[in-house]
Amino acid sequence: MAKRLIPLLDRVLIEKIIPPSKSVGGVLLPESATASQLNTGKVVAVGAGGRTRDGAVIPTAVKEGDTVLLPEYGGSQIKLDDKEYVLFRDDDILGVLKD
DSSP states (O other), rough: OOOOOOTTTTTTEEOOOOOOOOOOTTTBBBBBGGGGGGTEEEEEOOOOOOOOOOOOHHHHHHHHOEEEEEESSOOEEEEETTTEEEEEGGGGOOOEEOO
């Protein structure tokens, strides 16, 4: 049975992007070459947004499918259906990466 997690409030569910350990030609890449790419992830699910004191909804800054830059530490590790995800608050995400 497949599980789907829908984050609450301003939380964002992210699947971290693991850089390839081999090049296209089959050469093994050292960890130092891939270390700069470890803090990126793809947004899988987004909560409805935070609330102000008046009860108005503040929408999240990211949407499903965005590639985001993450802080080095933080987030809550979650495992669903043998896949690992990280749950961050919207304001913890450092930025959105555009192609």
